[in-house]
Amino acid sequence: MATVAQLWRFPVKSFQGERVERLEVDARGVVGDRDWALIDRATGKLLSAKRHARLFDAAAATVDGDVVITLPDGTELVVSDPAASDLLGRWLDLDVELRHVDAGVQVGYEMTFDPPHDDAEYIEIPAPRGSFRDLAHLHLVSTATLDGVASARPDLDWDVRRFRPNVVVDLGGGAEPFAEDGWSGAEVGLGAVRAHVDMPTVRCAMPLRAQPGLQRQARLYDALEQIHANHLGVYATVVSGGPLVVGDEVAPV
Numbered sequence: 518m519a520t521v522a523q524l525w526r527f528p529v530k531s532f533q534g535e536r537v538e539r540l541e542v543d544a545r546g547v548v549g550d551r552d553w554a555l556i557d558r559a560t561g562k563l564l565s566a567k568r569h570a571r572l573f574d575a576a577a578a579t580v581d582g583d584v585v586i587t588l589p590d591g592t593e594l595v596v597s598d599p600a601a602s603d604l605l606g607r608w609l610d611l612d613v614e615l616r617h618v619d620a621g622v623q624v625g626y627e628m629t630f631d632p633p634h635d636d637a638e639y640i641e642i643p644a645p646r647g648s649f650r651d652l653a654h655l656h657l658v659s660t661a662t663l664d665g666v667a668s669a670r671p672d673l674d675w676d677v678r679r680f681r682p683n684v685v686v687d688l689g690g691g692a693e694p695f696a697e698d699g700w701s702g703a704e705v706g707l708g709a710v711r712a713h714v715d716m717p718t719v720r721c722a723m724p725l726r727a728q729p730g731l732q733r734q735a736r737l738y739d740a741l742e743q744i745h746a747n748h749l750g751v752y753a754t755v756v757s758g759g760p761l762v763v764g765d766e767v768a769p770v
Contacts, residue, residue, distance in 0.1 A: 518689060518766060518768075519686055519687060519688045519689055519692075519766065519767040519768060520686070520687050520689075520764055520765065520766055520767060521684060521685070521686060521687075521707065521708065521761065521762065521763050521764060521765045521767060522660055522685045522686060522687040522763065523536060523677070523682075523684070523685035523763065524536065524537050524538065524539070524540050524683065524684060524685075524761060524762075524763055525537070525681070525682060525683055525684075525685075526540060526547055526549055526550045526579070526683070527550055527551050527577070527681060528549055528550070528551070528552060528553060528577040528578065528579055528584040528596075529551070529553040529554065529555075529575070529577035529584065529586060529596075529615075530551045530553070530554035530555070530563070530564075530565060530572075530649045530650075531554075531555075531564065531565050531566035531567075531569070531572035531573065532572060532573070532575045532576055532577040532586065533573065533575065533576035533577065533678075533728065533729065534576075534577065534578075534681070535577075535578045535579065538762065538763050539760060539761065539762045539763070540683070540760070540761045540762075541758070541759075541760055541761070542655075542707075542710045542755055542758040542759060542760075542761055543755070543758040544755055544758060545647075545648070545654065545755070546648075546650065546653075546654035546655055546683075546755055547654075547655065547683050549579055549584075550650075550683065551618070551648070551649045551650050552584075552617060552618050552649070553577070553584060553596055553615060553616065553617055553618070553649075554615075554616060554618070554624075554649040555572070555605060555609075555613045555614070555615055555616075556613060556614045556616050556624065557611065557612070557613060558612045558613060558614055559612060561624065562624065562625055562626060562627060562641065563624045563625060563626040563644060563649060564613065564626070565626040565627070565628070565651075566722075566723055566726055567626065567627065567628040567629070567721055567722050567723060568626075568627045568628065568629075568639055569609070570635075570726050570727065571609060573726055573727070573728035573729070574588075574589040574728070574729065575587065575588050575589065575605075575608075576729075583595050583596065583597055584596040586601070586605075588604075588605075588608055589608075592604070596615060596617075601615045602614050602615045618647065618648060618649050619647065620646075620647035621646075621647060622646070622647065623643055623644065623645070623646040623647070624643075624644055624649075625641040625642055625643045625644060626641070626642055626644060626651070627639040627640065627641050627642070628640060628642055628721050628722065629722060632720075632721055632722035632725055632735075632738050633722075633725060633735040633736075633738050633739070635722075651721075652752055653715055653752035653753060653754055654712070654753060654754050654755045655683050655684060655712055655752070655753040655754070655755065656680075656681065656682045656683050656684075656718060656750055656751075656752055656753075657682060657683065657684045657685075657686060657697060657714075657750055657751050657753060658677070658680055658682045658684075658685055658686070658697065658718075658749060658750035658751070659685070659686045659687070659688050659692065659694075659695075659696060659697045659750075660685060660686070660687045660688065661688050661692035661693060661694050661695075661696055662694045662695050662696070662697065662749060662750065663675055663677060663680075663685075664694070665693070665694025665695065666694065666740075666741065666744055666745075666749065669694075669740075669744050670740045670744070673734060673736060673737050673740055674731060674732070674734060674737075675737075676730075676731055678728065678730075678731065679723070679724035679725075679726075679728075679731065679734075679737070680720075680723075680724055680749060680750060681723065682750055684707060684761070686767050688767075694745075695717075695745055695748070695749075697714070697750065697751050698717045698748070698751060700714040700751060700769060701714050701715065701716055701717065701751060702714065703769050703770070704756055704769070704770040705753070705767065705768065705769050705770060706766070706767065706768050706769075706770050707761055707765060707767055708759070708760065708761050708762060708765030708766065708767075709759030709760055709761070709765075710755065710757065710758060710759050710760075710761050711755075711756040711757045711770060712753040712754060712755055712756055713753060713754045713756050714751050714752075714753045715751070715752045715753055715754055716751065716752055717748040717749075717750070717751055717752075718748060718749060718750040718751055718752050719747060719748055720738070720741055720747050720748070720749055722738075724737055724738075724741075724749075725737055725738055
């Protein structure tokens with residue numbers, strides 16, 4: 518029987534997130550996931566660690582209903598603080614606005630299609646309207662996939678934090694790496710939640726980035742390209758929401 522092994526929420530886009538035992542899922546995805554992001558006031562663009570790698574050095578966690586941001590020097594601030602944007606701007610040396618997601622607004626982020634090279638051309642990609650996520654409501658990956666790539670390339674670090682999933686699924690003994698790809702086009706039950714698996718996840722520069730406890734690893738891109746055409750995990754759209762708890766059963770519907 519497949520079960521939920523880990524759950525992750527990322528309150529501020531591209532900041533370090535929080536591993537939790539329970540999530541609430543609604544029609545928009547994980548409640549509290551990427552509800553906040555930094556916007557470059559000069560360009561109006563959404564900041565992402567795809568281009569602004571320093572964002573990975575900050576962390577965000579949900580505390581008593583508010584989101585607390587911790588900067589690399591240990592400074593803490595809450596997103597509800599009117600001075601939060603200015604404090605974050607001084608840290609990044611950039612004029613930014615800390616913005617809450619708005620259902621009626623669409624913004625774009627920048628990424629390169631040559632992830633190992635930070636000086637490559639960056640292209641603006643629109644985020645879904647009313648969302649700071651890159652593409653889909655949910656991102657899932659299996660432990661079989663993570664174990665499989667680690668076995669194929671043990672010289673590289675395949676820490677789950679590099680891939681920023683919402684749900685890590687334990688498919689049980691004997692499961693093949695990338696087995697979750699086979700769910701594409703089908704609905705999957707995740708405890709009380711039902712989700713339509715849309716497609717395998719194409720990886721960008723994010724897994725290559727350095728972050729607290731993890732070194733920059735540009736070689737991971739070529740390795741994953743050779744192992745599985747640069748796909749790892751799957752994207753899914755919520756069909757019906759509800760609570761999601763570590764240990765919940767996972768099964769195609």
